[in-house]
Amino acid sequence: QKGGYDTFMLKEIHEQPYAIAETLRGRVEGTDRIILPELDAIHDKFKTFNKAYFVACGTAYHACLSGANILERLTGIPTFTQVASEFRYCDPIVDEKTMCVFVSQSGETADTMAALRLAKEKGCTTIAVANVLGSSISREADHTIYTCAGPEIAVASTKAYTTQLIVLLLLGMYISQALGNENEDYKRIIEGIASLPQHIENILKDEKTFEHYASYLKDLKDTYYIGRSLDYATVLEGALKLKEVSYVHADAYIAGELKHGPIALIEQGSLVIAVATQPNIAAKTISNIQETIARGANVILFTIDGQEVGNVKETYILPDVDPILQSVLVAVPLQLIAYYAAGLKGCDVDKPRNLAKSVTVE
Numbered sequence: 001q002k003g004g005y006d007t008f009m010l011k012e013i014h015e016q017p018y019a020i021a022e023t024l025r026g027r028v029e030g031t032d033r034i035i036l037p038e039l040d041a042i043h044d045k046f047k048t049f050n051k052a053y054f055v056a057c058g059t060a061y062h063a064c065l066s067g068a069n070i071l072e073r074l075t076g077i078p079t080f081t082q083v084a085s086e087f088r089y090c091d092p093i094v095d096e097k098t099m100c101v102f103v104s105q106s107g108e109t110a111d112t113m114a115a116l117r118l119a120k121e122k123g124c125t126t127i128a129v130a131n132v133l134g135s136s137i138s139r140e141a142d143h144t145i146y147t148c149a150g151p152e153i154a155v156a157s158t159k160a161y162t163t164q165l166i167v168l169l170l171l172g173m174y175i176s177q178a179l180g181n182e183n184e185d186y187k188r189i190i191e192g193i194a195s196l197p198q199h200i201e202n203i204l205k206d207e208k209t210f211e212h213y214a215s216y217l218k219d220l221k222d223t224y225y226i227g228r229s230l231d232y233a234t235v236l237e238g239a240l241k242l243k244e245v246s247y248v249h250a251d252a253y254i255a256g257e258l259k260h261g262p263i264a265l266i267e268q269g270s271l272v273i274a275v276a277t278q279p280n281i282a283a284k285t286i287s288n289i290q291e292t293i294a295r296g297a298n299v300i301l302f303t304i305d306g307q308e309v310g311n312v313k314e315t316y317i318l319p320d321v322d323p324i325l326q327s328v329l330v331a332v333p334l335q336l337i338a339y340y341a342a343g344l345k346g347c348d349v350d351k352p353r354n355l356a357k358s359v360t361v362e
């Protein structure tokens with residue numbers, strides 16, 4: 001059942017190249033077009049939306065943060081994100097000119113379901129991104145796009161998350177296409193999307209490296225993850241993964257916020273896991289990294305070629321793909337760090353304490 005792996009979590013981490021390829025299957029045509037027949041009925045309606053909302057819980061919410069950033073970059077539609085348990089009680093200002101995207105692996109999460117019903121009551125166009133076929137959220141949304149991750153058994157979401165990122169990327173590209181925004185960048189991104197399964201295969205070959213990175217966590221109670229822009233969504237997810245499976249406390253910060261408070265926590269031997277994959281702001285994150293090193297932090301850095309920093313303990317260079325695709329790639333090492341840290345602490349990664357796979361109560 002575990003396909004030769006010790007745990008479902010590790011199996012599911014390794015299934016990501018296949019899960020992503022399955023999620024892309026039939027949806028990318030050459031280097032020209034994204035095909036999402038699920039949305040063809042509203043192809044012409046995308047022009048009418050003046051706002052978009054992305055709503056979900058937990059890991060799926062982190063996928064929303066990336067998806068929203070990408071949609072706004074690609075289409076210029078003002079885009080907001082909200083955790084479902086907040087959205088349903090905050091009297092959101094949404095109407096028939098709002099498209100609302102609800103992301104859920106199980107398709108059964110109570111808060112996400114309630115948020116979806118509220119958005120429908122307010123006249124929004126609702127789009128679900130779900131993994132479980134025929135699940136409640138997928139049935140109630142006006143339109144559903146499935147991730148094709150296959151069953152996810154481990155409580156900690158891994159392949160569901162990266163396939164959610166893929167669907168949200170395709171959604172952004174599709175809407176951009178519907179608005180007539182394709183350009184040269186667009187073709188480059190499509191080529192890059194198709195190369196993601198292979199890049200993840202290659203990253204998985206470096207598993208031992210990430211197991212080594214996890215050894216920095218052995219005797220620590222706290223960790224700090226930092227990033228900016230899309231990398232911030234990525235580090236939020238990295239920190240959540242670490243907390244839930246290894247019970248090591250992890251906080252994720254927007255790197256630029258460090259000096260507004262959190263840097264007070266950094267002392268000799270603190271561990272900072274930094275992600276700097278966005279060329280337009282990588283240098284800014286790197287300067288924040290230097291500030292943590294000056295206060296004694298050990299830094300593990302995930303970055304792109306040309307952005308290396310002196311004095312960090314470890315640097316991992318990500319493949320050269322369009323910056324909007326990096327969230328999918330960095331997710332994998334961060335999952336493996338959490339996995340191996342949990343192993344070092346003797347935790348049951350597939351069934352972390354106090355957590356359930358599907359949260360069907362509020």
Ligand code: F6R
Pocket residue numbers: 057058059060061103104105106107108109112155156157158244357358359
């Ligand atoms: C974390 C995790 C949870 C879920 C959240 C939403 O690894 O799995 O944070 O992402 O409970 O669940 P779904 O996606 O089923 O709505």
